[in-house]
Amino acid sequence: MxxxxxxxxxxxxxxxxxxxxxxxxxxxxxxxxxxxxxxxxxxxxxxxxxxxxxxxxxxxxxxxxxxxxxxxxxxxxxxxxxxxxxxxxxxxxxxxxxxxxxxxxxxxxxxxxxxxxxxxxxxxxxxxxxxxxxxxxxxxxxxxxxxxxxxxxxxxxxxxxxxxxxxxxxxxxxxxxxxxxxxxxxxxxxxxxxxxxxxxxxxxxxxxxxxxxxxxxxxxxxxxxxxxxxxxxxxxxxxxxxxxxVQEVIFENLELDTDSLRKETLYQQIVEFKQSLREQSKYIINLQLNYDGEDEISQGDYIELLELLQEDEVNITQFVWIDNINVSYNNEEQIALLKDIKTSYSDNEELFRNAVNTMYMDPNINRYLPPIGEVSPGELLKMGEDRLKMLMRK
Incomplete structure (x- = not known):
């Protein structure tokens, strides 16, 4: 032997x-x-x-x-x-x-x-x-x-x-x-x-x-x-x-599922995720968030979230350092379509007025609408976005 x-x-x-x-x-x-x-x-x-x-x-x-x-x-x-x-x-x-x-x-x-x-x-x-x-x-x-x-x-x-x-x-x-x-x-x-x-x-x-x-x-x-x-x-x-x-530090590429991109919610989820790893080893992680929804995280919220998660590891011996966060959007195509619609039409005053006039000219619809002078472009766009999202889920 x-x-x-x-x-x-x-x-x-x-x-x-x-x-x-x-x-x-x-x-x-x-x-x-x-x-x-x-x-x-x-x-x-x-x-x-x-x-x-x-x-x-x-x-x-x-x-x-x-x-x-x-x-x-x-x-x-x-x-x-x-x-x-x-x-x-x-x-x-x-x-x-x-x-x-x-x-x-x-x-x-x-x-x-x-x-x-x-x-x-x-x-x-x-x-x-x-x-x-x-x-x-x-x-x-x-x-x-x-x-x-x-x-x-x-x-x-x-x-x-x-x-x-x-x-x-x-x-x-x-x-x-x-x-x-x-x-x-x-x-x-x-x-x-x-x-x-x-x-x-x-x-x-x-x-x-x-x-x-x-x-x-x-x-x-x-x-x-x-x-x-x-x-x-x-x-x-x-x-x-x-x-x-026998490694001292583990480099790892990990994933975490989430249903919210609100920075406060994400921060709490990732903190709990880090705690589940901390007892096992020291880690340096590239984290992929798998998001199932229609929202997007802003660049400002992303930077603030990452900086806060990293600040938490200063002077921690058994650290779990989040090196990078990548968001994977499960509904990426739908989000891209909505974003494109907003970019193309949200500032088009003529298109907005034509759409409003078309609705108010329909007797089956106008009786359910507020006075035309009270219609807000933002509210109308929000109603249209909600309707698009509902149709996309079908």
């Missing part, structure tokens, strides 16, 4: 661009979120007494790589060393080995070089493990070295491939480094492939097990949902991978 962690795309020191307008309490938590996620992962590795930890590239964020991040990671690796847990790490396009600091890691850490290498180790249960991989030398080069990975031909031990690259059929938006197809991986006859580069957790195959673990902490709305690593357990016959969340 073997037990190990598959992680990738830590992106320590990720800058969280465009977040400078957030309150300091939220910005500070964001800037340390990747560090806290790594610490949680190391805590879990120690608690579960795993055999080793795999990091499949982009450990650092090259443009923002700092001495602080390297010292931090060195301390975390030393914590693992004290418990006899090994680390195997490859570098990706964001942290190629040709740039940055030349860190000396603890001797429990093995870093793959630019050519494909194989490391051999024994698990705590005596299972022989073979780990194959390579690190990127340059950030912009197309380093497809799959042909250099050795094929498992002797059927002994557990073979694991580490690769930072792009699945040829991926639907996710990412630069295409070391593009591969499943046939190329399957041909190596490995038991597990630990993939990095795509920041969305996904399983490409169950025999053999081929996984992207996703990144360890989301950084924007396109990296939504829980983030973490995979805990892999089993033997040369069967391996299973289970997701373990």
């Amino acid at each position: 073997v037990k190990f962690i598959h992680a990738a795309d830590l992106h320590l020191d990720s800058p969280f661009k465009s977040r400078s307008k957030m309150p300091n309490n939220i910005l500070e938590i964001l800037m340390t979120s990747t560090y806290k996620s790594v610490t949680r992962m190391v805590d879990f590795a120690i608690k579960e007494n795993v055999d080793f930890l795999l990091i499949a590239g982009d450990v650092f964020d090259q443009a923002n790589r700092s001495l602080k991040s390297e010292i931090f990671l060195k301390k975390e690796f030393n914590r693992l060393k004290e418990k006899g847990i090994f680390v195997y790490m490859i570098h990706g396009n964001h942290d190629p080995i040709s740039t940055g600091f030349k860190t000396t890691w603890p001797d429990n850490v093995s870093v793959f070089k630019e050519n494909v290498e194989t490391y051999e180790m024994l698990s705590s249960k005596g299972e022989r493990i073979y780990l194959h991989g390579f690190s990127y030398l340059l950030d912009e080069s197309y380093e497809n070295k799959l042909d250099e990975y050795p094929t498992n031909t002797d059927n002994r031990g557990i073979h694991i491939g580490m690769l930072h690259g792009t699945y040829a059929k991926t639907k996710f938006d990412a630069k295409r480094y070391t593009e591969f197809n499943l046939e190329a991986l399957n041909n190596k006859l490995y038991h597990y492939w630990a993939l990095g580069h795509i920041h969305v957790r996904s399983q490409l195959s169950d025999l053999p097990q081929i996984h992207y673990s996703g990144n360890i902490q989301g950084r924007h709305k396109n990296e939504a949902g829980e983030k973490g690593f995979l805990l892999v357990e089993g033997d040369d016959v069967s391996l299973s991978a289970n997701f373990v969340p």
Whole structure:
């Protein structure tokens, strides 16, 4: 039996661009979120007494790589060393080995070089493990070295491939480094492939097990949902991978149904919605309101509502920050028609007088109407709008 962690795309020191307008309490938590996620992962590795930890590239964020991040990671690796847990790490396009600091890691850490290498180790249960991989030398080069990975031909031990690259059929938006197809991986006859580069957790195959673990902490709305690593357990016959969340902040795209666009009502609904999330985690949310009605929210009310909801999160540790609100009108076509009618005809005095005269000339109608001099254009338009709305519902 073997037990190990598959992680990738830590992106320590990720800058969280465009977040400078957030309150300091939220910005500070964001800037340390990747560090806290790594610490949680190391805590879990120690608690579960795993055999080793795999990091499949982009450990650092090259443009923002700092001495602080390297010292931090060195301390975390030393914590693992004290418990006899090994680390195997490859570098990706964001942290190629040709740039940055030349860190000396603890001797429990093995870093793959630019050519494909194989490391051999024994698990705590005596299972022989073979780990194959390579690190990127340059950030912009197309380093497809799959042909250099050795094929498992002797059927002994557990073979694991580490690769930072792009699945040829991926639907996710990412630069295409070391593009591969499943046939190329399957041909190596490995038991597990630990993939990095795509920041969305996904399983490409169950025999053999081929996984992207996703990144360890989301950084924007396109990296939504829980983030973490995979805990892999089993033997040369069967391996299973289970997701373990360790993110500090969850980016999420959520929806809320509403039957009113009055700012006071909306504010109360969204406050209650935030409270239902607050106990679970810290959130940064893009909120879509699904509105079933004929009204519209004004730009002024929208800005006031959003600002008030954001002000509520200042100095709140367990924050639920509403980053943006989008209103989806279920009756969008009807609203557009009414708006067009108002824009086109509400200021047309001649059209108004013709309509009034037509009504008062009809003996079946005029007896129910007030004196013609008392008819208000606004009241008439309101009556017409109500009638249109009633007809649209049929």
